[in-house]
Amino acid sequence: xxxxxxxxxxxxxxxxxxxxxxxxxxxxxxxxxxxxxxxxxxxxxxxxxxxxxxxxxxxxxxxxxxxxxxxxxxxxxxxxxxxxxxxxxxxxxxxxxxxxxxxxxxxxxxxxxxxxxxxxxxxxxxxxxxxxxxxxxxxxxxxxxxxxxxxxxxxxxxxxxxxxxxxxxxxxxxxxxxxxxxxxxxxxxxxxxxxxxxxxxxxxxxxxxxxxxxxxxxxxxxxxxxxxxxxxxxxxxxxxxxxxxxxxxxxxxxxxxxxxxxxxxxxxxxxxxxxxxxxxxxxxxxxxxxxxxxxxxxxxxxxxxxxxxxxxxxxxxxxxxxxxxxxxxxxxxxxxxxxxxxxxxxxxxxxxxxxxxxxxxxxxxxxxxxxxxxxxxxxxxxxxxxxxxxxxxxxxxxxxxxxxxxxxxxxxxxxxxxxxxxxxxxxxxxxxxxxxxxxxxxxxxxxxxxxxxxxxxxxxxxxxxxxxxxxxxxxxxxxxxxxxxxxx
Amino acid sequence: xxxxxxxxxxxxxxxxxxxxxxxxxxxxxxxxxxxxxxxxxxxxxxxxxxxxxxxxxxxxxxxxxxxxxxxxxxxxxxxxxxxxxxxxxxxxxxxxxxxxxxxxxxxxxxxxxxxxxxxxxxxxxxxxxxxxxxxxxxxxxxxxxxxxxxxxxxxxxxxxxxxxxxxxxxxxxxxxxxxxxxxxxxxxxxxxxxxxxxxxxxxxxxxxxxxxxxxxxxxxxxxxxxxxxxxxxxxxxxxx
Numbered sequence: 001x002x003x004x005x006x007x008x009x010x011x012x013x014x015x016x017x018x019x020x021x022x023x024x025x026x027x028x029x030x031x032x033x034x035x036x037x038x039x040x041x042x043x044x045x046x047x048x049x050x051x052x053x054x055x056x057x058x059x060x061x062x063x064x065x066x067x068x069x070x071x072x073x074x075x076x077x078x079x080x081x082x083x084x085x086x087x088x089x090x091x092x093x094x095x096x097x098x099x100x101x102x103x104x105x106x107x108x109x110x111x112x113x114x115x116x117x118x119x120x121x122x123x124x125x126x127x128x129x130x131x132x133x134x135x136x137x138x139x140x141x142x143x144x145x146x147x148x149x150x151x152x153x154x155x156x157x158x159x160x161x162x163x164x165x166x167x168x169x170x171x172x173x174x175x176x177x178x179x180x181x182x183x184x185x186x187x188x189x190x191x192x193x194x195x196x197x198x199x200x201x202x203x204x205x206x207x208x209x210x211x212x213x214x215x216x217x218x219x220x221x222x223x224x225x226x227x228x229x230x231x232x233x234x235x236x237x238x239x240x241x242x243x244x245x246x247x248x249x250x251x252x253x254x255x256x257x258x259x260x261x262x263x264x265x266x267x268x269x270x271x272x273x274x275x276x277x278x279x280x281x282x283x284x285x286x287x288x289x290x291x292x293x294x295x296x297x298x299x300x301x302x303x304x305x306x307x308x309x310x311x312x313x314x315x316x317x318x319x320x321x322x323x324x325x326x327x328x329x330x331x332x333x334x335x336x337x338x339x340x341x342x343x344x345x346x347x348x349x350x351x352x353x354x355x356x357x358x359x360x361x362x363x364x365x366x367x368x369x370x371x372x373x374x375x376x377x378x379x380x381x382x383x384x385x386x387x388x389x390x391x392x393x394x395x396x397x398x399x400x401x402x403x404x405x406x407x408x409x410x411x412x413x414x415x416x417x418x419x420x421x422x423x424x425x426x427x428x429x430x431x432x433x434x435x436x437x438x439x440x441x442x443x444x445x446x447x448x449x450x451x452x453x454x455x456x457x458x459x460x461x462x463x464x465x466x467x468x469x470x471x472x473x474x475x476x477x478x479x480x481x482x483x484x485x486x487x488x
Numbered sequence: 489x490x491x492x493x494x495x496x497x498x499x500x501x502x503x504x505x506x507x508x509x510x511x512x513x514x515x516x517x518x519x520x521x522x523x524x525x526x527x528x529x530x531x532x533x534x535x536x537x538x539x540x541x542x543x544x545x546x547x548x549x550x551x552x553x554x555x556x557x558x559x560x561x562x563x564x565x566x567x568x569x570x571x572x573x574x575x576x577x578x579x580x581x582x583x584x585x586x587x588x589x590x591x592x593x594x595x596x597x598x599x600x601x602x603x604x605x606x607x608x609x610x611x612x613x614x615x616x617x618x619x620x621x622x623x624x625x626x627x628x629x630x631x632x633x634x635x636x637x638x639x640x641x642x643x644x645x646x647x648x649x650x651x652x653x654x655x656x657x658x659x660x661x662x663x664x665x666x667x668x669x670x671x672x673x674x675x676x677x678x679x680x681x682x683x684x685x686x687x688x689x690x691x692x693x694x695x696x697x698x699x700x701x702x703x704x705x706x707x708x709x710x711x712x713x714x715x716x717x718x719x720x721x722x723x724x725x726x727x728x
Contacts, residue, residue: 005680012565013667019572059558061678061685065533067558103576110569114608117562129562141575178519180528194522201515386520435625 003046004069006118007079010040015109022102024378030094033105037090040112044070044083051076052470054124054484060137063487064183070122070485073470075446077324078248080236080242080467081331084453085240086112091484092339093233095442096346097144101118103128104144104231110137111237115245120303122255123484124182127249131168133162138242142230153225161221171205171423177255178202187257188478199258200266206253207268213246215302217279224290224298232342235294239328240331241300242314242384247305247327251312255475256482260315273358273396277407280306284414288421291353293341296418297334300377304330310408311392314399317472322391329384336373336450340366343439353422358430366444367426374419376454377414384457386435404439495546526557542683542697543690544617552622553702553709559682560623560705561666568663571716574723598640604632612709616697623709630714642728643726652722655715663711669704721728 014036021028049385054072089108097104100199114134121127139161176182178198179190198283215223227235252265263269280303288300308330311323343366344350344359376383379390389408396405457464474481543552552560565687612626634655637646673682681701682691691698 002680006675009667009671009680012561013664016568016660017661020657020664023656049691060554060673060681060683062555063529063587066555095519103572107569113565123555126559129559129566133562133569136569136573140569140576174515175520178497178522181530195518198515198522199519223627248728249710296665314575419676 001047001055001057003043003050004071004102004120005042005059005184006042006053007047007049007111008069008120010043011109011113011116012038014040015106015113018102018106018109022106024412028224029102033090033094036109037087041083041087044079047071048076048079048083048467050222051079053469054474054481056485056487067121067123067126068183068485069120070273070481071120071483072251072474072481073467074118074248074324074474075208077328077467078245079116080464081244082112082116082242084410084450085237085331085335087337089233091442092236092342092446095440096233096342097231098187104237107137107140107144107235108166108237110134111242115241118245122184122428124175124180124187124200124253126168127252128165128172131213131246132165134242134245135165137238138234138238141234142226142238144231144234145229147224147229149225150229153222153228156222160212160219164209165206167209167212168431169261171202171209172319174202174205179426182483184252184256185482188259188482189258196266199262201261203254203258203266203268205241206250207236208211209270210246210250210253214243214250214252214309216306217282220279220283220302224295227294227298228292229294232294232338232345235297236335236338236487239298239334243301243305244327244331247308247312251475256478259478260476263313264315266453269313269315273310273401273404276306276309276313277404279303279309280411281407284411284418286417288414289416292351293344293353293422293444294351295352295355296422297337300415300418301330301334301349302310303415304334306409307389307392307411310401310404311388311395313406314395314401316392316395316399317476318394318398320472320475321468322388322395322467324471325391325461326466328464328468329454331389332375332457333377333385333452334454336447336454337367337377339447339450340370340373343443346443347437348434348441353425356422357425357428358432361429362434362436363439366399366439367445369447371423371427372454374423376458378416379421383454384461385454387458387461490572493636495632506565518640539693541690542702543693544587544604544702545693546617546622548620549622549706550699552624553705554683554689556672557705560709561670561681564663564666564709567716568659570720571659574720575656578723578726580641593641598636602633602636605629606635609633609710609714611709614703615696616706616710617702618694618696623706624713626719627710627713630710631717631721634718638722638725643722650718652719657717659715659719661711662708662715664708665708666705666712669701669708672701 017032019033051071051073054070057069059067113132114130115136117130118127118134121130139154139158143150173318175187181187181190214221237451283303285297287296290296290299307322308326311319311326344356350356363408376385379385393405393408520688524719538547538550539545542554542667556697609630611628612629616622616626634650636644637649670681674680676686683702688700690700
């Protein structure tokens with residue numbers, strides 16, 4: 001299973017070589033970036049197809065003494081999202097970025113390395129280290145335009161992200177102090193005789209730290225500001241992967257280290273479901289007021305993350321499958337939406353909703369992609385968003401969270417109002433003559449690819465669901481995960 | 489009324505800090521009273537078996553560069569990211585430093601100190617597996633050289649001696665070298681970052697050429713940290 005460690009190493013190596021290439025050999029920039037992205041895609045597919053049954057890779061051959069990597073279906077879901085988003089991101093950014101290219105791609109590769117490290121590692125401190133790598137380079141990416149608003153937003157992002165890291169590090173230190181180990185399989189075994197009070201305090205630190213990174217209301221304020229004036233292809237990766245990787249770490253820690261029984265006993269499941277309902281109701285209302293497309297999509301991201309939280313925290317098998325499916329679907333839908341906005345921004349520097357008036361007739365295919373993706377994110381059949389949202393509602397009803405299921409339907413209507421507002425503006429005829437820079441094929445292809453995936457996964461949901469059906473086995477019952485990691 | 493309001497705001501912040509401190513105090517008090525001595529098998533193993541297993545007589549080096557070398561790679565990447573961000577944020581090439589000019593006695597002493605600093609840094613790097621020291625410490629000592637040049641002479645002079653592009657190159661070479669040394673384990677049929685387990689062995693503990701990969705990893709981390717800190721300092725001190 002060498003491929004698992006290569007998935008982390010190869011983007012790191014690419015980033016370091018890009019750093020040299022910027023100074024001395026500028027010519028190899030293009031083949032280096034694209035070639036490495038294609039090799040990376042191959043490695044990802046290799047790991048994903050071998051992810052079941054779960055495998056362990058011990059770094060330095062130290063076994064329980066050192067750091068282990070583990071590939072299981074939940075982590076391979078995130079590798080699948082990287083595989084779907086990364087190549088379109090690279091192709092789109094090549095054309096889109098008019099500013100310094102080298103730094104942008106160095107940070108992009110570092111960020112991907114950090115995220116894949118977070119997803120694959122089975123060690124608590126290693127998780128924190130890669131979290132720092134990914135969030136620091138994510139801050140750097142959102143800064144790339146260097147406008148005043150961009151710097152202000154990034155500053156807020158940096159402060160909040162550091163505060164979150166502080167709490168996560170504090171909880172990690174306390175865990176090590178109590179258990180004397182950092183291995184995710186040994187911690188739950190050592191946790192059994194720790195008093196309830198101390199355990200729930202540590203859990204509260206973890207939840208607070210990661211909720212800051214995920215951006216749940218009222219800890220969300222940095223997110224729309226950071227998105228407002230950042231390069232738009234970065235927003236695709238940010239909402240699709242950076243926020244989700246923090247969510248991944250939270251789920252991994254809560255379900256494996258603390259276990260579902262403790263979550264139920266301490267009332268964490270009820271709290272997070274209630275928190276999620278509040279979050280998406282407020283986020284939908286805030287999104288309705290926005291006139292800037294980036295901010296609107298940012299608030300919509302917060303609301304969708306709340307749906308995912310509800311799905312993952314109802315604490316049943318169906319809920320875990322539904323939540324994981326929505327993670328994948330949201331990455332695809334939001335990716336398509338942001339790329340369309342990116343094309344509008346590239347062609348006529350449009351960021352406000354009023355700027356895109358009448359563009360539906362000038363860019364017929366791109367606008368149609370926008371309509372498809374926004375209807376999918378609202379949750380209308382036959383698109384993929386409908387499938388996962390329906391599964392979340394079913395899971396919530398099954399686990400007796402009737403109010404959550406009801407408010408998800410209310411939230412659907414709320415989100416329909418603001419997405420319809422954008423679509424109506426898009427197809428309103430105007431007499432204005434616009435100066436349009438024609439977007440090339442390299443901008444259009446990634447967008448259409450993600451848009452068509454919305455339809456494909458809506459019609460054939462069994463395709464991704466066959467991977468996700470195995471996820472609850474490793475999360476609901478942490479004994480399975482522990483057994484494999486301890487070398488059963 | 490407004491004065492009262494202001495006072496309340498101040499007290500509110502102080503109160504928050506104190507509440508958090510009291511909360512942490514009670515938490516640590518509870519944790520301290522727990523009996524957790526039986527759960528120290530990992531650190532005890534490092535202390536009792538570390539020298540035999542890794543071949544390094546410096547215990548810290550054996551944990552940093554062998555047992556948990558993957559963490560070190562991540563931490564060094566964080567430093568590289570920070571240095572790249574700062575170099576990207578501050579692209580000003582002409583800089584006016586604060587106008588302090590030192591007497592010639594300071595300048596002469598600095599030129600005398602620098603060779604000794606270089607020797608000390610090299611010693612810390614190369615003997616990191618035998619005595620206290622290691623890549624991070626050695627790198628910091630080496631990075632003091634360009635920092636001293638910047639402070640006593642000027643940014644321009646320091647960047648004339650050590651060019652920014654060269655520092656960037658050294659930093660990246662250190663990072664690439666670390667990963668390639670790790671891949672050496674994969675090529676010889678063992679796992680990533682394996683040193684004692686790979687066929688080249690640990691050697692006898694206490695000699696200069698021992699402890700498997702640890703001295704070379706020390707060197708790479710030292711290059712990376714030294715160059716990275718020098719870049720960070722020079723980027724921060726530049727002003728418009």
